[in-house]
Amino acid sequence: MKNKALYTLLIILVQSLHTTALNAQRSTPTEQINPYRIVERCTLHGISLLNNLDTYLSGYNYTGAGYYFNHENLRNAHTGNYNWKYLTTFSATLGYTKQQSNSQFTLLASRYWSGYHPFRVSNRLQLWTGAQIQLAGGALYVPANGNNMVSVKMRTALAATGIAIYRLPVRQHTIDLRYRIDIPLAGIMFSPEFGQSYYEIFGLGNTHGVIKFAHPLNSPSWQHTLSADIPIGNNTLRIAYTANLYQSKVNSLRTHIYNHSFAIGFAKTIYKIKRKDSMKAYSPLL
Amino acid sequence: MKRLIQYIVATLLSACSMSCIEEDNFENSPIGNFDALWNIIDQRYCFFSYSEKEFGLDWNNIYHKYRPLIEKSNTGLEQFDIMGNMLRELRDGHVNLTSEYGTTFYWDWKLNHPINFSDSIQRNYLGANFRVNSGIQYTILPDSNAYAYVGSFASNFGNGNISAMMMSISKCRGLILDIRENGGGMLTSAEELASHFTKEKIHTGYIQHKTGTGHNDLSTPEAIHLEPSDGSIWLRPVVVLTNRGVYSSANYFVMLMRELPHVLILGDRTGGGSGLPLNSTLPNGWGVRFSACPILDRQGKITEFGIDPDTIVHITSEDWNRGHDTMIDAAGMLINRFYEQLENENKE
Numbered sequence: 029m030k031n032k033a034l035y036t037l038l039i040i041l042v043q044s045l046h047t048t049a050l051n052a053q054r055s056t057p058t059e060q061i062n063p064y065r066i067v068e069r070c071t072l073h074g075i076s077l078l079n080n081l082d083t084y085l086s087g088y089n090y091t092g093a094g095y096y097f098n099h100e101n102l103r104n105a106h107t108g109n110y111n112w113k114y115l116t117t118f119s120a121t122l123g124y125t126k127q128q129s130n131s132q133f134t135l136l137a138s139r140y141w142s143g144y145h146p147f148r149v150s151n152r153l154q155l156w157t158g159a160q161i162q163l164a165g166g167a168l169y170v171p172a173n174g175n176n177m178v179s180v181k182m183r184t185a186l187a188a189t190g191i192a193i194y195r196l197p198v199r200q201h202t203i204d205l206r207y208r209i210d211i212p213l214a215g216i217m218f219s220p221e222f223g224q225s226y227y228e229i230f231g232l233g234n235t236h237g238v239i240k241f242a243h244p245l246n247s248p249s250w251q252h253t254l255s256a257d258i259p260i261g262n263n264t265l266r267i268a269y270t271a272n273l274y275q276s277k278v279n280s281l282r283t284h285i286y287n288h289s290f291a292i293g294f295a296k297t298i299y300k301i302k303r304k305d306s307m308k309a310y311s312p313l314l
Numbered sequence: 315m316k317r318l319i320q321y322i323v324a325t326l327l328s329a330c331s332m333s334c335i336e337e338d339n340f341e342n343s344p345i346g347n348f349d350a351l352w353n354i355i356d357q358r359y360c361f362f363s364y365s366e367k368e369f370g371l372d373w374n375n376i377y378h379k380y381r382p383l384i385e386k387s388n389t390g391l392e393q394f395d396i397m398g399n400m401l402r403e404l405r406d407g408h409v410n411l412t413s414e415y416g417t418t419f420y421w422d423w424k425l426n427h428p429i430n431f432s433d434s435i436q437r438n439y440l441g442a443n444f445r446v447n448s449g450i451q452y453t454i455l456p457d458s459n460a461y462a463y464v465g466s467f468a469s470n471f472g473n474g475n476i477s478a479m480m481m482s483i484s485k486c487r488g489l490i491l492d493i494r495e496n497g498g499g500m501l502t503s504a505e506e507l508a509s510h511f512t513k514e515k516i517h518t519g520y521i522q523h524k525t526g527t528g529h530n531d532l533s534t535p536e537a538i539h540l541e542p543s544d545g546s547i548w549l550r551p552v553v554v555l556t557n558r559g560v561y562s563s564a565n566y567f568v569m570l571m572r573e574l575p576h577v578l579i580l581g582d583r584t585g586g587g588s589g590l591p592l593n594s595t596l597p598n599g600w601g602v603r604f605s606a607c608p609i610l611d612r613q614g615k616i617t618e619f620g621i622d623p624d625t626i627v628h629i630t631s632e633d634w635n636r637g638h639d640t641m642i643d644a645a646g647m648l649i650n651r652f653y654e655q656l657e658n659e660n661k662e
Contacts, residue, residue, distance in 0.1 A: 086595040087337045087350070128599025129414075172601055173593035221533065223358055223524030223606040225590055227501060232521065234536045248335070275335040280526050284335045 064104050065300040070266050072098040074291025078123045078134055081284045082179045084220060085170050090132040094123025096289040098270070105143070113144040113156060119270075121166075121287055136166035136181070136285065138272075140210065142189050156191040160210055164274075168285075175225050181274075181285075183242060185215025204257040211250045217242040222280040240278045247276040257295055264295040342597035344393050348384040350596045351397055351411070352377050355404070357527035359604050360589055364616050365404065373529075376403050391415050394600075401602075406618070407561055408591040412601040423558065423585040423620070430557035430582050430629050431494040435639045436463065445482070448475040452483065457646050460486040464507065467499030467563045476510050477545035488551035488649030490642060491571075498562025498587065508570040509543035511552060511577060516540050518570045520610040521590075535610055540570050551652050552577045553645035556623055561585040568621050569611050578648060579623040581641050586620040 076096040081089050100117040116139070123134035144158035161184070168179045187210050194205045220229060221237050228234045240246070255268035272287040340346040340353070356373055365371035380400040387393050394411065398418030401409045411418045439461055444453035448471040452462035460483035483489065520535035554571050556579055565584045571577045589605025596602065611617055625648070629640045 081335070081337060083337055085593075087354070088339060088595055088597060127595060128597075130595055130599055130601070170593075174603060175590055175606075176592040221523060221525050222527070222531070223360065223592065224533070225523065225592065225607050227590065228521055228523060228536070228607065231502060232536065232538060234521070236536075237525075277335050282335050282337055 061299070064106060066104065066297060067300055068102040068295060068297050070098075070100050070293055070295035072096075072266060072268055072291035072293035074098075074268075074289050076121045076123055077288040078121070078125050079284070079286040080125055080132060080134060080168060081282060082168050083282045084176060084179045085132070085168060085173060086127060086130070088127045090125035090127045090130070090168075092123055092125030092132075092134075094121050094125075094134060096121050096270075096287075096291055098268070098289075098291055098293075111146075112158070113146055115142040115144065116140065117142075119272075119289075121289070123287075130170065130172055133169040133171075134166070134285075135169075136164070136287070138162065138164035140187075142210075144189070144191060152195045152197075154191075154193045156193070158189050160187040160189040161185075162187050162210070162212055162215070175227065178226065179220075179283075180218060180226075181283075183212075183215055183217035183247075185212035185217075185242060187212040201259050203259075206253075206255045206257070208253040208255075209250060211244070212242070212247065213244065215242045215247075216240065217247060217276065217278070219276065219278045219281060219283075237279065242276065242278075246278050247274075249274045249276075264297075265292070266295045267292050340597055344384050344387060345381075347393070347596045347598050347600065348381060348397060351600075351602060352381075352400070354594050354596075354602055355401070355409075355604055356529075358524060358592070358594070358606055359404065359409075360522070360524050360532065360606050360608050361404070361406065361616070361618055362529040364608075364618060365406075368619070369405065371403065371405075376400060394418070406589065406605055407585065407587050408589055408603060408605045410601075410603045412603070413598075423561065423587070427558040428582065428628055429559070430641065431559065432629070432634065432639070435629075435634070435637050436492075438637050439639060439642055445479075447479045448472055450476075450479060452479060454483060454486055455490075455642075455646060457650060458486055459488045459490055459646050459649050461490045461492065461642065463492045465493075465496055467496065467501075467503040467507075467567065469499065470503055471506055473506070473543060473545045476507060476543070480510065480546040480548050484546075486550070487653055488553065489548060490553050490555065490645040490649070492555040492642070493560055493564050493567060494555055494557040494581065494641075495559035496561075496564035496567075497559065498564050498566075501563045501566055501590070504563045504567035504570065505540065506543070508540055508567055508574075510546060511548050511571065511574055512540055512542050513547050513549065514542060516573055517612060518573050519612050520614060521607055522610070523607040532608070535614065538609070540573070549576055551649045553648055554579050555641050555645060556581040556584050556621075558582055558585045558620070562587040565617060565621060566609060569609070569617055572621070572624070573612060578625065579621070580625045580627055580645055580648070581623050582626065582628060583620040583622050584617075586618050588617040 074096040076094040079089055079091050098119040102115045105112050105114040118139050120137040125132045140160050140162050142158055142160040144156035147155045163184045166181045170177050189210045191208045196203045196205055217240050251272045253270045255266055258265045268291045270289040274285045276283045340350040383396045394413050394415045398411050402420045407420050407423050440453050444451050450462050450464050455461050518540045519538045521538055522532045522535050525531045525533050565587050568584050572579050588609045590607035591603045592606040593603050608616055627641050627644045633640045
């Protein structure tokens with residue numbers, strides 16, 4: 029018993045010494061701060077309010093709610109003398125909707141890669157404009173339907189995107205208010221033909237006409253995101269509202285997926301260091 | 315660059331000027347639900363041109379015939395019956411209306427014809443020692459022919475299971491494949507079973523689908539092929555037994571099998587049902603199923619109203635009374651006659 033207590037004490041002592049040593053090493057940075065290695069990372073969780081129409085499945089709107097997840101990385105980037113911002117986002121929604129007594133399950137996921145050129149309008153306001161590559165997919169699933177129980181959603185698009193950031197002073201703190209809009213301009217999307225079964229597309233391989241050119245006239249879609257970054261101690265709380273309004277009218281089939289999400293999470297600013305530097309800083313063997 | 319900006323501005327303005335994409339909804343009322351049902355069928359049903367030729371169906375007349383009845387109806391059950399009766403005018407077993415009151419069916423493809431099947435008589439052939447593999451009941455008959463009953467295509471058989479069944483009857487001279495009263499299931503199950511009866515890829519038919527809301531908006535027929543299975547292949551004589559209860563994917567199975575040189579279809583005409591059905595809903599949540607994709611045979615003919623057998627045989631009342639199945643007996647005789655002819659040819 030006595031030996032066990034001594035052993036525990038020794039472990040605590042060694043661990044505390046080791047931690048002190050690491051902190052000492054951390055306090056001696058191996059290089060100057062590089063702004064291109066600062067990454068703002070944010071993960072949000074929330075709820076989605078869904079309104080789905082897909083005439084391949086039913087001519088009527090299904091409404092309901094679901095779980096919403098969003099993860100984004102924002103960093104500075106430069107090409108030659110040209111400075112810009114690089115934003116990647118991943119979002120997913122898992123939802124359950126109803127039309128009268130009929131049920132529908134929704135699974136949606138999207139990945140956006142965006143590049144922005146920032147314009148400083150004033151000390152408080154910045155406007156960013158840029159381009160975006162969108163990749164989105166998912167499915168609407170109606171268990172009661174027989175041969176058309178699923179409607180698969182797949183699309184990729186080149187989009188115009190813009191961000192407005194306003195730094196709002198509140199007492200001695202500042203709250204960053206951010207509004208982002210993404211508008212797909214041209215791309216390709218998957219859609220079965222009007223009365224075509226998935227058996228014919230995937231079972232028999234008759235894929236003629238299922239890949240369509242998508243543009244704002246046949247697929248007028250956009251996404252708005254409004255968020256507020258609120259500092260709380262050393263952390264930054266982000267509250268966000270996203271309206272992802274997807275629509276299409278191709279192959280005589282009409283679709284809309286109106287996804288209004290309310291999400292909350294913490295934003296972190298991290299500094300990415302090179303692997304060799306991290307080895308020098310943290311490995312006790314070097 | 316200037317052109318690009320002009321394009322972006324033009325497309326954004328166009329997008330903004332477009333209203334939200336919505337469907338032309340009907341209201342949730344007796345008239346609204348009736349109109350919604352009539353419109354779904356009008357726009358999405360695939361056999362109008364065929365039905366007009368076959369029995370003079372006029373869908374616009376049907377609307378004027380039934381709408382006054384809906385206007386006079388008082389209860390949901392009455393409306394359900396009226397709408398069900400309207401759908402029966404299509405004479406299609408794949409068209410159903412489903413609600414809390416039940417499901418409407420069109421059964422005339424089966425009920426107005428001789429049944430030509432008795433599971434009590436079938437027991438006299440299966441005996442007590444038959445095997446069941448993936449829902450297929452099979453045995454070896456006294457004349458050394460195998461008998462297998464496939465009552466449904468509702469689930470996958472499994473390549474290994476069918477191969478194992480074929481191994482266990484591998485010493486039989488021929489196979490009597492009974493699919494009477496098989497109301498269908500999955501097309502892929504029918505293809506899976508049929509793939510064990512061919513050693514080469516063969517062209518068996520075509521499939522189409524609706525491309526728009528017009529009655530004649532149908533796609534160009536795309537070929538359907540039957541590919542051989544990776545498992546056991548049965549190339550000895552096969553007699554497929556059919557009756558009017560053979561419907562939907564079972565009808566499709568007959569369409570595949572009749573293209574094979576060592577297969578003979580025996581019995582009564584099949585029930586049909588060659589349209590692959592899709593589903594939709596009404597404003598009140600009732601479900602509707604309808605044929606949306608016609609499947610054609612290798613000659614490009616629609617088999618919606620059934621496929622004629624190579625040899626017509628009915629169960630006679632004498633056989634029925636003494637517990638004999640005329641079709642199974644005839645199938646056995648045909649296989650035996652085939653081997654007798656083969657022996658005679660070899661002697662010559």
